Amino acid sequence: MNHPDILVIGGGIAGLSAAAALSKHAKVAVLEAEGQVGYHSSGRSATMLHYALGDRLVRALTLASRPFFDDPPANFSEVPLGRAMPVLIHARDDEREALDQLEADLSAFAQLERLDAAGVHELCPLLKPDATHGIADRRGIRLDPHALLQANLRELRSRGGELHTGMRVAAIEHGGGVWTVTAANGERFSAPILVNAAGAWADQVAMLAGVRPIGLEPKRRTIITFDAPPGINLDRLPFAKTVGDELYFAPESGRLFASPMDEVPSDPCDAQPEELEVALAAHRMEERTVIEVTRIHSRWAGLRSFTPDHHPAAGFAEEAEGFFWLAGQGGFGLQTSPAMAAILESLVCGTGWPVADVTADALAPGRFLAQHA
């Protein structure tokens, strides 16, 4: 039996960033079901940091995370965690009101530039002429999830923490103030604190532990990649998104990627792209841009898991001593991971509260129990 002070279930960005933060104070072990970290949502995302994601609370978490990406702490700065990429939100004439509203909502978080038709097409020459309005945030970041996961892992290991891959948690018991976890291969671990960072599986992990679920809803999202038209300077292209949740696209390893921003409810699983959403991505690219998607190079899907109010859950379960929830990071789990890890560190280890605009109550998992009692 392995006896750390804190066990973290899940080797995605939530679990690894939590473990890295906790390892400053305690002996931490991460248990990951797959053979590698970031195999599920954290390795399948669109990897952007931008403020059009989520609502005010999510934007506050993103803003609080920004200094970490702009000026990473020592163990995180070996490899860049991302690169600058402008963000363009574009609109047709009939969508102008929605763009005005979004501009008002985002202006507290980002320095935005309002663009006319010429400005929109200068920033993104691929858009059709009917994209006549835009807002640009020139300080967007295209994150590198691999670098981010590995940097957290480096930090964890440098402080004596451990990662155990291929360790699918199959049973969880609580007794004498200790959580004992048994993996499918029979290995056992125990610790007084258990962090549930199991992504789409977080409700299932809670149920294994006899803790009431919070009502997480995993939703599938699809991405395709395809060739860019000849003569386009991919390095200068922005992350371009419709003002409504219809389409985004951006350069990706010498090609383009696009998502139809699908949100198809799913059980927790190894998500796979479905033909319908793949076709929708290509169709919306052709509807909004001058590109013809003649051949799809690659496709993938991942799960974005939401709590009932679409805000993440971070905090101890009220009815189960030492059981900590870190779940529901939806479509913003990479860009908010530094703030969420600092919040967890504060709640578990008593360090200062890191995000002035977000309260612990707003993230407390207990807020859902009335609905799911």
Ligand SMILES: Cc1cc2nc3c(=O)[nH]c(=O)nc-3n(C[C@H](O)[C@H](O)[C@H](O)COP(=O)(O)OP(=O)(O)OC[C@H]3O[C@@H](n4cnc5c(N)ncnc54)[C@H](O)[C@@H]3O)c2cc1C
């Ligand atoms: C298409 C797409 C686009 C996205 N775009 C963005 C974006 O632009 N910006 C952004 O910030 N975010 C984005 N996201 C969201 C982001 O990827 C997620 O919020 C984030 O990865 C969630 O991290 P996680 O660690 O909670 O989940 P995961 O990465 O899924 O990690 C959970 C881990 O728990 C493990 N696990 C589950 N059950 C067990 C068990 N019983 N025992 C042991 N281990 C277990 C799983 O194997 C998994 O590795 C996007 C997501 C998708 C799918």
